[in-house]
Amino acid sequence: MRKIVPILVAAVALLAADYARAESFKVAIPQQGVWDTNLTVWGVHEGFFKQKNLDIDIVYTQGGATTEQAVISGSVDFAMATGTLGIISAYVKGAPVRIFSAEQTGTPDIFWYTRSDSGIKTLQDTHGKTVSFSAPGSSSNLVILTLLKEAGITDAKPVATGGIPGTFTQVMSGQIDVGWGAPPVGLQELKEGKIVIVARGNDSPAIRDETIRVNVVNLAVLQKNRDAVIRFAQAYQKSLDSMYADPRAIDFYAEQNHVSHELAAVAKRDFYVKSAVEPYTIHGLQRVLDEAYAAKRIDAPMTPEQVKPLFDIVWKPGS
Amino acid sequence: MIRVGPQSLGQRLAPQAVGFLTILVLLALWQESAALGWVNKFVAPAPLDIARSFPRLFTEEGLTGRFFQTFAETFASAGCAVMIGIPLGWWLHRKPLAGLAYESWFASFAAAPLVIAYPLFLVVFGRNAATIVVMSFLSGLPAMVLKTKEGLDATRRVLVNVGTSFGLNQRQMFWKIMLPAAIPSIATGVRLALIFALINVVGVEFLINFGGLGELIDDLAQRWELPSMFGAIVFVILSSVAFFWLTGKVERWLRPHG
Amino acid sequence: MADIALPSSRPRRRGFGLVAPIRLATLLLLWAIWEGAAASGLFYEGALPSSFKIARGVLALLVSPVFYFNLGVTLLEVLAAVAIGVGGGIAIGLALGASRFAARAFEPYLHYLAPAPKIIFLPVFMVMFGVGGGSKIAIGALSCFFPMVLSVASGVREVDPVLLRVGRSFNLSLAQTVRKIYLPALVPPIATGLRLGLGVAIIGTLLGEIKMSNRGIGFLIMQDYGQFRIADMYAVLVVVFALAAAGNALIARFLRMKGRATP
Numbered sequence: 001m002r003k004i005v006p007i008l009v010a011a012v013a014l015l016a017a018d019y020a021r022a023e024s025f026k027v028a029i030p031q032q033g034v035w036d037t038n039l040t041v042w043g044v045h046e047g048f049f050k051q052k053n054l055d056i057d058i059v060y061t062q063g064g065a066t067t068e069q070a071v072i073s074g075s076v077d078f079a080m081a082t083g084t085l086g087i088i089s090a091y092v093k094g095a096p097v098r099i100f101s102a103e104q105t106g107t108p109d110i111f112w113y114t115r116s117d118s119g120i121k122t123l124q125d126t127h128g129k130t131v132s133f134s135a136p137g138s139s140s141n142l143v144i145l146t147l148l149k150e151a152g153i154t155d156a157k158p159v160a161t162g163g164i165p166g167t168f169t170q171v172m173s174g175q176i177d178v179g180w181g182a183p184p185v186g187l188q189e190l191k192e193g194k195i196v197i198v199a200r201g202n203d204s205p206a207i208r209d210e211t212i213r214v215n216v217v218n219l220a221v222l223q224k225n226r227d228a229v230i231r232f233a234q235a236y237q238k239s240l241d242s243m244y245a246d247p248r249a250i251d252f253y254a255e256q257n258h259v260s261h262e263l264a265a266v267a268k269r270d271f272y273v274k275s276a277v278e279p280y281t282i283h284g285l286q287r288v289l290d291e292a293y294a295a296k297r298i299d300a301p302m303t304p305e306q307v308k309p310l311f312d313i314v315w316k317p318g319s
Numbered sequence: 320m321i322r323v324g325p326q327s328l329g330q331r332l333a334p335q336a337v338g339f340l341t342i343l344v345l346l347a348l349w350q351e352s353a354a355l356g357w358v359n360k361f362v363a364p365a366p367l368d369i370a371r372s373f374p375r376l377f378t379e380e381g382l383t384g385r386f387f388q389t390f391a392e393t394f395a396s397a398g399c400a401v402m403i404g405i406p407l408g409w410w411l412h413r414k415p416l417a418g419l420a421y422e423s424w425f426a427s428f429a430a431a432p433l434v435i436a437y438p439l440f441l442v443v444f445g446r447n448a449a450t451i452v453v454m455s456f457l458s459g460l461p462a463m464v465l466k467t468k469e470g471l472d473a474t475r476r477v478l479v480n481v482g483t484s485f486g487l488n489q490r491q492m493f494w495k496i497m498l499p500a501a502i503p504s505i506a507t508g509v510r511l512a513l514i515f516a517l518i519n520v521v522g523v524e525f526l527i528n529f530g531g532l533g534e535l536i537d538d539l540a541q542r543w544e545l546p547s548m549f550g551a552i553v554f555v556i557l558s559s560v561a562f563f564w565l566t567g568k569v570e571r572w573l574r575p576h577g
Numbered sequence: 578m579a580d581i582a583l584p585s586s587r588p589r590r591r592g593f594g595l596v597a598p599i600r601l602a603t604l605l606l607l608w609a610i611w612e613g614a615a616a617s618g619l620f621y622e623g624a625l626p627s628s629f630k631i632a633r634g635v636l637a638l639l640v641s642p643v644f645y646f647n648l649g650v651t652l653l654e655v656l657a658a659v660a661i662g663v664g665g666g667i668a669i670g671l672a673l674g675a676s677r678f679a680a681r682a683f684e685p686y687l688h689y690l691a692p693a694p695k696i697i698f699l700p701v702f703m704v705m706f707g708v709g710g711g712s713k714i715a716i717g718a719l720s721c722f723f724p725m726v727l728s729v730a731s732g733v734r735e736v737d738p739v740l741l742r743v744g745r746s747f748n749l750s751l752a753q754t755v756r757k758i759y760l761p762a763l764v765p766p767i768a769t770g771l772r773l774g775l776g777v778a779i780i781g782t783l784l785g786e787i788k789m790s791n792r793g794i795g796f797l798i799m800q801d802y803g804q805f806r807i808a809d810m811y812a813v814l815v816v817v818f819a820l821a822a823a824g825n826a827l828i829a830r831f832l833r834m835k836g837r838a839t840p
Contacts, residue, residue, distance in 0.1 A: 008649040028708065028789075033804055059708045059791045062799070065541035066789045069700065072361050075707030090543045095361060135528050137541065162446035162527060165805040169442045172621040176445075185805050257804055297542055334681030341682070362704045420599040430825040432780045434696075435787065435795065436814050438802040442624045514692050522696040526784070533697070540700040552697050560689040 024055035025221075025228070026076040030063035033256040034182065035243075035272040036104055036213075037081045041256075042249055043239030052231035064138070071218050072097055078232065079216045083139060084288050087216055089297035091310045096219035098312045100229055101236065101279035103213040107143055107201025109182045109271045116196050118177060123151040123199045129177035132161040132170070137295045139212050140180045143201045150204055171195070183267035184259045191263070210284030226314065233315040236279065244274045280316045361545060368546040369553065376550050380535060386558065389520055389531030392448060396455035396516040400463045401509055407460075408467025408508075409493075418468060429461035434519060437526050446529050455519040459512035466511065470504025471497055506573035510566045517562060521555060532558070626808040634812030644797070644813075651782060651794040654710050658717025658778045663771060665718070666725025670770075671759060673726070674733020684730060691723040695781055699788055713785035713793070720781035721774035725767070732766030733759060765832070772828045779821060 029037050041058060043049050049056045059076060061067045068086050071079035072095045081103045091097060112131065114120045120129065131148070133141040141160070148156055159176055161167040164185045171179035172189075178198060189195045202208045215236070222229050243249040254264035285304040292298045346366045352358045353365035360368075376382040411418040411425075437454060444450040474497050482496040498505075524533025528541075532555050539548035608628060615625045638644045673680045673687075699716055706712040736759060744758050786795025794817055801810035 008645075026708065031803065032800060057791075059789065060796070060800075061708075061789045062787075065543070065700075066703065068543070069540070069704050070708045070789065073359070073704040073707065075704075075709070086541070086543075093543050093545075095543065136538070160446060160529070162441060162529075163803065165438075165802055165807070166441040166446055168805065169621045169624045170445045173624065258806060334678050335685075337678075338682035338686065342686070359704075363701070416595055416599060420596045420603070424600075427822045427825060430776045430821065431818050432776070432783060432821055434780055435783045435798065435817065438798065438810060439807075439814065442802075442807060443620065518692065518694045521694040522784075525694075525696055525699075526787075533694075536697050536700070548700065552701075555697055556690065556693045559693045563689070563692055 026057045027078045028059050028067045028070040028076040029080050030061050030067050032060045039239050048235040048238045052235045077221045081213045084214050085292050092298050097216050099214045100217045100314045101215045102211045103215050105211045105283045106208040108276050110201035111197045112199040113195045113197050114178045126156040130157045130159045131178040132180050146204050183271045184257045187263045211282045230315045364546040369549045372546040372550040385531035392520045393517045396452050397513045399456040400459035400512040404463025405467050408464045411468045412471035425461045425464050451523045455516040458519040459515040462511035463508045466504045466508025470501030474500040503574040506570045510570045630808040631811045634809045650792045654713045654782045657714045661718040662721025666722045670726040670729025673730040695720045713782045716785045717778040717782035720777035724773035725770035728766040728770030732763045736762045
């Protein structure tokens with residue numbers, strides 16, 4: 001009882017803090033524990049944002065529109081790692097947001113795998129097989145359709161299977177043949193030889209050169225406090241450099257995901273290359289716009305010039 | 320002086336008219352607020368924009384097909400709840416010890432927040448109609464069991480005595496006396512099973528982004544088609560209203576008159 | 578929406594002593610089926626972990642300060658939701674019950690909206706009230722409002738007219754009439770509305786946390802799910818279900834006591 005009361009008091013205080021006028025910024029992050037989305041979390045942990053006089057309060061979402069809704073409505077100031085396609089779709093409809101940096105170019109982290117006893121070794125073996133993606137219109141959906149097209153597979157059966165844990169169970173229990181995944185789920189089974197990877201997102205040259213996810217700021221925040229956004233970007237860069245240089249970052253990632261240091265190191269080495277998270281250049285924008293039109297996210301084909309005002313890369317090193 | 324005698328048509332319809340006009344006034348205020356920019360269109364689009372989205376919902380978003388999918392899942396779930404719930408309810412009535420032991424469990428299960436366990440069902444059954452139907456079946460089952468038992472328990476003693484005096488065996492007693500007497504309560508159970516099933520089907524479709532109307536709402540939210548999303552929400556509410564009115568009519572038809 | 582009543586009569590003495598052994602035997606059988614299914618290989622081991630793993634998860638949870646912190650957050654959100662939903666429900670229920678005209682004008686809309694799945698309003702509330710506790714409280718309050726308003730409106734109409742005439746003869750003001758006659762007479766329907774409303778408020782709040790949050794029991798569930806700690810997720814669900822059952826039993830007991838106390 002003595003321990004519970006102070007904890008309850010802390011809970012009340014934190015709940016009240018939602019309504020208090022604090023000098024902090026709220027940041028929405030999808031998928032807690034993922035290496036690239038951990039950049040902000042690591043930065044908060046190491047005090048890089050505090051050094052820039054930024055108090056960051058992190059809110060985790062389920063990804064997709066929930067992250068976008070949060071920043072568009074102004075209930076968070078920043079949304080990290082949100083889909084480029086989704087944000088363009090919202091911007092075209094008048095959403096008050098700006099992209100202030102890239103988050104990930106290509107999809108080095110997404111892979112497709114199958115049980116090692118399935119007989120499937122590569123995408124060429126997926127004729128007539130079920131191949132999963134998370135949800136219609138998601139990046140995993142777009143990537144697998146591209147990979148299948150490039151491999152000349154026309155008779156595989158793409159199936160939406162939802163999140164990584166549910167997909168993993170469906171693969172291991174034989175409900176689907178090939179599942180989509182991202183580290184660290186599956187790495188232990190990969191190491192034990194229970195599953196094999198049949199394709200990776202970056203196998204496609206087109207995908208490799210496309211900025212899939214971006215970091216977004218609410219327009220009112222940017223207009224009112226551009227300096228804070230610049231400082232945010234600077235702290236983000238420092239966090240990025242630190243995550244790839246400091247070996248403690250691997251332990252941090254391992255602890256967040258309840259995996260061993262060894263598996264965490266494998267995830268970083270094989271799936272999260274630093275060049276993919278370089279934040280200053282948006283790549284493959286025309287391809288993103290073409291995909292947005294094909295997925296009915298925008299009503300008419302568009303060119304990069306038409307969406308230029310959406311992009312405001314507030315800071316680069318050396319500027 | 321207290322007025323007696325029948326009310327005029329105007330007097331009878333005045334409350335409904337006032338209620339309807341109030342709704343219209345609120346909608347008009349909302350429309351005007353949206354037009355003046357007082358209401359953020361990303362929070363609540365103007366009512367006219369929502370109304371204009373309806374044709375698109377049918378022609379481009381497959382609203383009709385989704386409607387049938389949702390209701391197919393609903394009837395499948397409720398159907399399973401009826402087929403399993405009635406025999407279970409009969410068993411709880413027939414075996415008093417079982418009734419004593421398990422009735423409160425079913426009542427507690429009815430109040431359990433089953434829907435929050437949807438990640439569990441996703442892991443076991445996958446992201447498909449099976450998850451939706453199983454979860455909705457489980458939500459409707461307790462109502463069917465408890466109302467069946469309630470109806471059978473409430474069979475008037477005098478009717479049972481009459482059956483005994485006519486020498487009816489157990490099976491005849493059940494089909495000729497017990498079940499007809501329990502029909503009103505069973506009908507309520509069927510209606511509750513359908514209601515809980517529909518609520519859960521739409522809810523789980525929304526949560527797992529799969530299926531019919533619930534998935535459509537989540538999908539439109541993901542695509543920032545806000546007028547259409549609100550339109551879909553209105554359609555779901557209207558469908559629920561029609562559905563519950565219909566099930567109410569069926570329930571009243573099943574109940575004996577007088 | 579009709580209430581599903583717990584058995585109101587006392588259990589018969591005859592056979593009552595066998596109820597506990599039957600329940601225990603049933604629990605053991607269910608446990609055996611679970612363990613059998615988990616060990617059978619029919620399901621992937623991660624999807625159906627052994628009950629011992631889940632039990633360890635429950636024990637770890639019960640001694641975890643993180644769990645109590647998140648439980649505190651959820652409880653506060655639920656309490657705030659219930660306070661708003663119940664307060665609004667009682668106020669509007671009183672108004673509707675006291676006026677036949679208002680009831681005929683507006684109550685049908687409440688009856689029609691009551692069974693509609695409230696979860697579909699989640700995207701709207703997320704945008705309206707933000708990512709903090711506000712959106713969770715809003716969806717919980719909306720869920721809780723309908724059972725309360727309908728229960729109170731119906732309860733007001735059933736208040737004994739003799740009591741109201743007595744109040745008028747004592748020249749009670751409106752506020753006094755509400756405080757001294759209506760509210761005491763409305764305790765049973767308010768309790769019924771609260772019992773129904775609490776359940777749906779818990780569900781609405783948890784679903785809001787599941788969709789978007791950084792704290793609360795719903796957040797814990799999604800955290801475990803996202804990192805494939807399925808046994809830990811089962812543990813959180815077991816504790817939540819146990820707490821919900823305990824809350825429901827407490828209110829049911831209160832209702833039974835009130836039923837015996839009320840003449």
